Amino acid sequence: MGLLALGTPLPWDEAKRYADHVRTHGITQFLHIWDRLKDRCGDELMWGDEIEYMVIKFDNDDRNAKLSLRQTEILEKLKTITNDIASDRGETDSVPTFHPEYGRFMLESTPGSPYTGALADLLSVEPDMRYRRNLARKYLKANEIPFTLTSFPRLGVPGEFMEPFCDPADAVSSHSLFLPEQITNPHARFPTLTANIRRRRGSKVAINLPLFIDENTPRPFIDPTIPWERNLYAEDHEAKDGAALPDHIYMDAMGFGMGCCCLQITFQACNVTEARRLYDALVPVAPLMLALTAASPLWRGYVADVDCRWDVVSASVDDRTEEERGLKPLQENRFQIPKSRYASVSLYLSEHWFNRPEYNDVYAPHDEAIFERLREHGIDKLLSKHISHLFIRDPLVVFSETIDQDDANSNDHFENIQSTNWQTLRFKPPPVNSPIGWRVEFRSMEVQITDFENAAFAVFVVLLSRAILNFNLNLYIPISKVDENMARAQRRDALHTQKFYFRKDVFPPGSTSATPTPSATSSGYSSPIDGTNGVPRKEKKLRNCYPEAPAPENGFRRTPVEQEYEEMTLAEIMNGKGNAFPGLLSLVVAYLDTLDFDETARQKIDAYLDLIRRRTSGSLKTAATWMREFVRSHPGYKFDSVVSQEINYDLVVALDEIERGTRKAEDFLPADYRPKA
Ligand code: ADP
Ligand code: MG
Ligand code: MG
Ligand code: MG
Ligand code: MG
Ligand code: MG
Numbered sequence: 001m002g003l004l005a006l007g008t009p010l011p012w013d014e015a016k017r018y019a020d021h022v023r024t025h026g027i028t029q030f031l032h033i034w035d036r037l038k039d040r041c042g043d044e045l046m047w048g049d050e051i052e053y054m055v056i057k058f059d060n061d062d063r064n065a066k067l068s069l070r071q072t073e074i075l076e077k078l079k080t081i082t083n084d085i086a087s088d089r090g091e092t093d094s095v096p097t098f099h100p101e102y103g104r105f106m107l108e109s110t111p112g113s114p115y116t117g118a119l120a121d122l123l124s125v126e127p128d129m130r131y132r133r134n135l136a137r138k139y140l141k142a143n144e145i146p147f148t149l150t151s152f153p154r155l156g157v158p159g160e161f162m163e164p165f166c167d168p169a170d171a172v173s174s175h176s177l178f179l180p181e182q183i184t185n186p187h188a189r190f191p192t193l194t195a196n197i198r199r200r201r202g203s204k205v206a207i208n209l210p211l212f213i214d215e216n217t218p219r220p221f222i223d224p225t226i227p228w229e230r231n232l233y234a235e236d237h238e239a240k241d242g243a244a245l246p247d248h249i250y251m252d253a254m255g256f257g258m259g260c261c262c263l264q265i266t267f268q269a270c271n272v273t274e275a276r277r278l279y280d281a282l283v284p285v286a287p288l289m290l291a292l293t294a295a296s297p298l299w300r301g302y303v304a305d306v307d308c309r310w311d312v313v314s315a316s317v318d319d320r321t322e323e324e325r326g327l328k329p330l331q332e333n334r335f336q337i338p339k340s341r342y343a344s345v346s347l348y349l350s351e352h353w354f355n356r357p358e359y360n361d362v363y364a365p366h367d368e369a370i371f372e373r374l375r376e377h378g379i380d381k382l383l384s385k386h387i388s389h390l391f392i393r394d395p396l397v398v399f400s401e402t403i404d405q406d407d408a409n410s411n412d413h414f415e416n417i418q419s420t421n422w423q424t425l426r427f428k429p430p431p432v433n434s435p436i437g438w439r440v441e442f443r444s445m446e447v448q449i450t451d452f453e454n455a456a457f458a459v460f461v462v463l464l465s466r467a468i469l470n471f472n473l474n475l476y477i478p479i480s481k482v483d484e485n486m487a488r489a490q491r492r493d494a495l496h497t498q499k500f501y502f503r504k505d506v507f508p509p510g511s512t513s514a515t516p517t518p519s520a521t522s523s524g525y526s527s528p529i530d531g532t533n534g535v536p537r538k539e540k541k542l543r544n545c546y547p548e549a550p551a552p553e554n555g556f557r558r559t560p561v562e563q564e565y566e567e568m569t570l571a572e573i574m575n576g577k578g579n580a581f582p583g584l585l586s587l588v589v590a591y592l593d594t595l596d597f598d599e600t601a602r603q604k605i606d607a608y609l610d611l612i613r614r615r616t617s618g619s620l621k622t623a624a625t626w627m628r629e630f631v632r633s634h635p636g637y638k639f640d641s642v643v644s645q646e647i648n649y650d651l652v653v654a655l656d657e658i659e660r661g662t663r664k665a666e667d668f669l670p671a672d673y674r675p676k677a
Contacts, residue, residue: 007399009192012199015398022395026413041271043437045117052261053146065652067105067162102258117542126455150446153298175233176253197319207315208248210305215639220246257316260309270544275438276350286424286444287485291494295446295623307624308490335365342422349386353551456608467591472549499567505580508549538596
């Protein structure tokens with residue numbers, strides 16, 4: 001989350017009166033940034049991760065694992081600690097930062113300063129993550145542990161799932177049947193977001209996750225733990241009036257989604273053009289990485305038939321009215337809107353010639369007046385579409401103190417809309433008055449149990465981003481197919497049961513130079529930047545600013561879009577299929593072969609790729625599969641889809657032991673996994 005401005009948030013009835021004001025000034029702010037920085041060029045690669053944690057408290061006497069709501073105290077403590085470390089070192093750059101998140105049991109950490117393109121920085125990712133985890137761990141109470149768990153298996157179960165115990169009856173913001181007010185970060189922004197989503201929508205959010213039907217699950221499954229007859233808030237009847245579906249896990253509050261943890265990566269591009277190119281290239285990658293990182297099969301005390309958080313988060317902040325959702329004719333609202341504010345990307349935005357108009361094939365409404373205003377300012381159609389699509393949304397939290405802003409020196413109104421469009425990728429313009437350039441954020445991944453895995457996926461994504469630029473890869477497929485992949489990616493064991501739409505040929509047409517061809521290098525592909533005399537010139541760092549593949553001559557006949565892609569297994573996408581497509585892992589290896597690593601360094605990177613290779617092949621399980629199997633083989637499991645307090649406790653204890661390296665799980669992590677201090 002961005003900086004938490006202090007102030008008085010307006011209730012929805014008042015906030016909505018400022019929606020146009022925020023949008024208009026938000027665009028003015030964007031245009032100021034655009035005018036100043038559209039030609040900015042030459043920024044080096046800088047990048048960083050964000051890791052979210054949930055603090056879990058073990059109650060060993062009762063054999064219960066609960067969420068600890070001490071976020072405020074913990075963050076204060078960590079602030080003091082990191083300030084002390086910084087003053088001891090005489091600098092702040094190497095000292096990590098901890099941020100608040102939606103859940104009052106959550107923390108987020110980022111590195112003290114972004115990683116650079118230096119090869120050594122690839123190797124400092126995991127130690128940096130571990131340092132952050134250890135800092136948090138060290139200053140928590142003895143029985144509290146920061147877990148990188150995507151969803152808490154018993155969030156919202158009747159009884160004791162958080163410490164201290166609070167009653168959902170007082171959920172004044174969400175009106176939830178399950179989650180008390182205290183589950184939410186008390187900073188005014190979060191309860192207001194929660195309440196304003198509900199008010200704007202005109203009902204509580206309704207999340208229905210397919211239940212995993214086991215041998216003894218009663219059918220149809222009508223959840224006995226839903227307080228069907230509660231009559232406390234106006235929305236209490238919704239569950240029995242159709243919001244809660246049979247054979248599903250029903251959830252009714254923002255906290256179920258925004259209480260999930262994830263792993264995000266932000267890269268700085270050399271200029272706005274490269275940022276847009278990279279954004280588009282990673283759009284089709286997002287669902288694949290979601291399937292590969294799947295880590296959330298357990299929800300509100302039940303086993304789900306899905307492995308990922310994405311649709312839960314999406315539904316948990318879905319503020320669209322019935323009109324916007326197409327359930328009623330438009331009267332009050334301006335648009336029918338196909339997706340929640342938290343959803344996969346709907347528009348490619350690069351002007352690169354790879355990007356054919358046919359790829360933007362889903363309906364993505366935009367604000368026509370804003371579009372025209374951006375166009376009149378000289379901004380091209382695709383970027384104007386992107387921004388005016390984000391700006392169909394209303395601002396949800398408006399602070400009375402910051403309604404009037406200096407538009408030349410603030411981006412608050414712009415960020416208000418931008419940062420509540422939670423898509424798989426985010427195109428991040430430079431902040432005002434800062435040295436930071438144009439960036440792209442990759443947001444689909446689930447957080448992994450260990451920092452070894454988190455580092456592996458972070459490093460893989462940054463290497464893939466360089467491989468894309470270096471080899472001029474074309475990964476475009478129609479957005480409708482990316483959306484279909486998002487849906488498939490979340491299914492149970494999608495990695496091994498689903499096929500995904502992917503491009504058959506990822507190299508630019510006629511390009512022989514960019515096509516890796518067999519050679520003596522370890523990957524079997526030669527570097528496209530071979531120096532003279534056939535001796536590869538190895539690069540000393542990961543860089544930005546790659547030349548683009550030249551556009552083809554006039555008269556070049558393009559393959560019909562429908563023939564450019566096909567359905568592949570993830571193993572084929574990662575390892576290759578046919579002669580034209582070597583696979584993403586091989587492309588990353590081919591890119592690694594262009595870099596000047598010493599042997600030890602390269603071995604460490606290879607270990608990361610090997611983890612991903614083994615997850616792909618199934619010789620190592622995803623966290624989702626591992627947890628699912630743990631539950632189903634627990635002696636207390638009754639094959640009724642229920643994750644009891646005891647099973648949850650044993651699971652969380654086991655995950656902690658795995659993370660610390662005291663319990664072996666050779667079907668989940670490589671045999672030589674050790675958490676290095
Ligand atoms: P948000 O929550 O808005 O996505 P955060 O501040 O939590 O943003 O995280 C931003 C990430 O971007 C961090 O990993 C940070 O290290 C990284 N970062 C910071 N500066 C740059 C930069 N100039 N280029 C790329 N990444 C950066
Ligand atoms: Mg976060
Ligand atoms: Mg963040
Ligand atoms: Mg954030
Ligand atoms: Mg931030
Ligand atoms: Mg982020």
